[in-house]
Amino acid sequence: MATAARKAPAKSKSDGKSGLSAPKPAEFTKDEELAAYRHMLLIRRFEEKAGQLYGMGFIGGFCHLYIGQEAVVTGMKMALIDGDQMITAYRDHGHMLAMELSPRGVMAELTGRRGGLSRGKGGSMHMFSKEKHFYGGHGIVGAQVSLGTGLAFANRYRDNNNVSLTYFGDGAANQGQVYESFNMASLWKLPVIYIIENNRYAMGTSVSRSSAETDFSHRGASFKIPGIQVDGMDVRAVKAAGDLATEWCRAGNGPLILEMQTYRYRGHSMSDPAKYRSKEEVQKMRSEHDPIEQVKARLIEKKWATEDELKTIDKEVRDIVADAAEFAQNDAEPDPSELWTDIVL
Amino acid sequence: MPIEILMPALSPTMEEGNLSKWLKNEGDKVVAGDVIAEIETDKATMEVEAVDEGTLGKILIAAGTEGVKVNTPIAVLLQDGESAGDIGKAAAPAKVEAPAKAEAPAAAEDKAEATKPAAAPVAAAPKTEIAADPDIPAGTEMVSTTVREALRDAMAEEMRRDGDVFVMGEEVAEYQGAYKITQGLLQEFGPRRVVDTPITEHGFAGVGVGAAMAGLKPIVEFMTFNFAMQAIDQIINSAAKTLYMSGGQMGAPIVFRGPNGAAARVAAQHSQCYAAWYSHIPGLKVVMPYTAADAKGLLKAAIRDPNPVIFLENEILYGQSFDVPKLDDFVLPIGKARIHKTGKDVTIVSFGIGMTYAVKAEAELRGMGIDVEIIDLRTIRPLDLDTIVASVKKTNRLIVVEEGYPQSSVGDHIANQVSQRAFDFLDAPVITIAGKDVPMPYAANLEKLALPNVGEVIEAVKAVTYR
Numbered sequence A: 001m002a003t004a005a006r007k008a009p010a011k012s013k014s015d016g017k018s019g020l021s022a023p024k025p026a027e028f029t030k031d032e033e034l035a036a037y038r039h040m041l042l043i044r045r046f047e048e049k050a051g052q053l054y055g056m057g058f059i060g061g062f063c064h065l066y067i068g069q070e071a072v073v074t075g076m077k078m079a080l081i082d083g084d085q086m087i088t089a090y091r092d093h094g095h096m097l098a099m100e101l102s103p104r105g106v107m108a109e110l111t112g113r114r115g116g117l118s119r120g121k122g123g124s125m126h127m128f129s130k131e132k133h134f135y136g137g138h139g140i141v142g143a144q145v146s147l148g149t150g151l152a153f154a155n156r157y158r159d160n161n162n163v164s165l166t167y168f169g170d171g172a173a174n175q176g177q178v179y180e181s182f183n184m185a186s187l188w189k190l191p192v193i194y195i196i197e198n199n200r201y202a203m204g205t206s207v208s209r210s211s212a213e214t215d216f217s218h219r220g221a222s223f224k225i226p227g228i229q230v231d232g233m234d235v236r237a238v239k240a241a242g243d244l245a246t247e248w249c250r251a252g253n254g255p256l257i258l259e260m261q262t263y264r265y266r267g268h269s270m271s272d273p274a275k276y277r278s279k280e281e282v283q284k285m286r287s288e289h290d291p292i293e294q295v296k297a298r299l300i301e302k303k304w305a306t307e308d309e310l311k312t313i314d315k316e317v318r319d320i321v322a323d324a325a326e327f328a329q330n331d332a333e334p335d336p337s338e339l340w341t342d343i344v345l
Numbered sequence B: 001m002p003i004e005i006l007m008p009a010l011s012p013t014m015e016e017g018n019l020s021k022w023l024k025n026e027g028d029k030v031v032a033g034d035v036i037a038e039i040e041t042d043k044a045t046m047e048v049e050a051v052d053e054g055t056l057g058k059i060l061i062a063a064g065t066e067g068v069k070v071n072t073p074i075a076v077l078l079q080d081g082e083s084a085g086d087i088g089k090a091a092a093p094a095k096v097e098a099p100a101k102a103e104a105p106a107a108a109e110d111k112a113e114a115t116k117p118a119a120a121p122v123a124a125a126p127k128t129e130i131a132a133d134p135d136i137p138a139g140t141e142m143v144s145t146t147v148r149e150a151l152r153d154a155m156a157e158e159m160r161r162d163g164d165v166f167v168m169g170e171e172v173a174e175y176q177g178a179y180k181i182t183q184g185l186l187q188e189f190g191p192r193r194v195v196d197t198p199i200t201e202h203g204f205a206g207v208g209v210g211a212a213m214a215g216l217k218p219i220v221e222f223m224t225f226n227f228a229m230q231a232i233d234q235i236i237n238s239a240a241k242t243l244y245m246s247g248g249q250m251g252a253p254i255v256f257r258g259p260n261g262a263a264a265r266v267a268a269q270h271s272q273c274y275a276a277w278y279s280h281i282p283g284l285k286v287v288m289p290y291t292a293a294d295a296k297g298l299l300k301a302a303i304r305d306p307n308p309v310i311f312l313e314n315e316i317l318y319g320q321s322f323d324v325p326k327l328d329d330f331v332l333p334i335g336k337a338r339i340h341k342t343g344k345d346v347t348i349v350s351f352g353i354g355m356t357y358a359v360k361a362e363a364e365l366r367g368m369g370i371d372v373e374i375i376d377l378r379t380i381r382p383l384d385l386d387t388i389v390a391s392v393k394k395t396n397r398l399i400v401v402e403e404g405y406p407q408s409s410v411g412d413h414i415a416n417q418v419s420q421r422a423f424d425f426l427d428a429p430v431i432t433i434a435g436k437d438v439p440m441p442y443a444a445n446l447e448k449l450a451l452p453n454v455g456e457v458i459e460a461v462k463a464v465t466y467r
Ligand SMILES: Cc1ncc(C[n+]2csc(CCOP(=O)(O)OP(=O)(O)O)c2C)c(N)n1
Pocket: A091, A139, A140, A141, A142, A168, A169, A170, A171, A172, A173, A197, A199, A201, A202, A203, A268, B170, B199, B201, B223, B227, B230
């Protein structure tokens, strides 16, 4: 395999390490702000609806909502080119919507119907789309990190200029295979961006109770992988970090870590009592850092949109979600013969 | 149009709940995220969060109302410009507010609190009279106890008895256990002996084995055994083999425990039975209880055992109640099966959750005049073949029921051993019933098809008894 280093972007300086630091938030055009608003709102409304359908008994098992973290996938998606891959864990609905998987297909998978992306066989935690370069949807904490590194290996092997976006949580960041992957990725200069979604908790365990090093951007230090902390509640900051990281990887510098500082508003899964944090803490994030409200405020302030125009977008988004929910509730269950298909080729 | 707020389900199995409290009054403004009410299920008090904004127009179900069915309208939310007069026009379409947070014991991953969706084949407690266990002195007072409580009591008793016993795992301490099995242990024994770990199964399993080699007696909880696959090298290569490799100098007195097997609707990566996997390994003991009494007596035995013991629990059984003897120190022997019901026409051998199918099939078969003997293995390794063979010599027919995969299953091994040791006594081939040979699907209908069912057991019994 070719491992020769390619030209590094001008940004890398000489502080002995990479010299990378968090870039300033991207300057968004009106269209970009409006697109970010719409995409994040779609995820928010979709997740709210999923929560409702769970409440009505249409969705079973585990259902992990992404509410609060919308800016992370939305900003990163804005930095991708065609063919870049994405892989994540079980909190995956937002990632799939960002990768433009059909809301109907995602919702119908949540309800376990034949129109679901995995034909009802995978459920909330296990969805994939070869066409959209989305590689799942994984239920075992940390496993997707090695897999995402493998996607990057394939990119390097084919020399195709694509980058693997490998997402994992603050809790997952303590799994051993993460570091085994870091070492290989750095050794072989694989084009992978490790996106650590630090939402401060792994189920009921806060990062300070689980992690000796809580600055996750430093987690690659032993492997010479640079890292940046990013305000994951600000979609512009995420986009700027995404641009920097994709450029870094495409230039042949190997992996990069982006620690996205974010927050999940809901419990870990649908029935988590969430007694490990205060209501005030949640309310403070919601009222002061909400990713969607931030964009909304800028749009209004710059007079790029009126309240009414934003309401229209909200209505359009709600219609998409309502249609997906309608479909997901009424679509048929998989044919019983599906039990025996797709096991081996 | 005003929006009706409906009574939410907090799991696919919840059918009704109590509306314990309204936190907003009629006329109050509500924004998304506000907690508007508290509802109580049998296990948890959950807060109901508003999803939409508006004004609480009318409360339809008063605080304190019990047994409110899921999807009953509980209030009407008025939107901008609407008044009480518009209430009659409330939109019927489902507008269930999202259940947000619970206050009482409810585990993050314990969605159904140990019950399956109505569609699933496993339901409530067995009706079969459980035969007396010869290991329990006659006349002992019995106390109805859930499997969950029995497991917790077993650990607490052993921790009180032996200062070298400690428990470690994900969410075992402050969160009180993802499935609430370690509830109260942190409070009683403190953080030195009840240790929350990061999500690093391979690492903490190895740490546990090392501590055991140094003479401590760890109980390592896996949040579920699906995640023990991350750690299986330490379990097999380090824990199971050290005694042999060291020529008997040192072993690993350790218990690896946690829920095993399919839960409800959690799909392929979270639903498999490891009984057969671990039963393959010399150097391990493998225990898989069904009743609360066995869970307690065998967990205590496992903690005292000088060998590594794999202790396989089941999420769906956690909430089920059984009689547990009230004894100061109730320890059962590992490696001994229990005759759950005596009978003369056919033997059904099972273990763990598999017993639920056996027990239900027995009740129906009794109605057809077939007298079934049920053996609960309790321990998979070492396997109590003597008890099985003795039963087969009496009934001449054998069915084995388990939820795991069919190839190289526990049932396969038993069928083989019985054919070697009691071939002349068999009046029919041994039938093994297992989960289907497929990864567990998510869809409700497919999941049901993937698991064994009572009908299969009944058909098998009819086949071997030539009915
Ligand atoms: C190997 C493994 N261990 C444990 C679990 C159970 N589990 C599921 S999610 C989770 C917490 C993970 O937290 P984090 O990585 O921070 O992601 P977040 O849920 O916050 O998105 C745990 C312990 C699992 N699925 N896989």
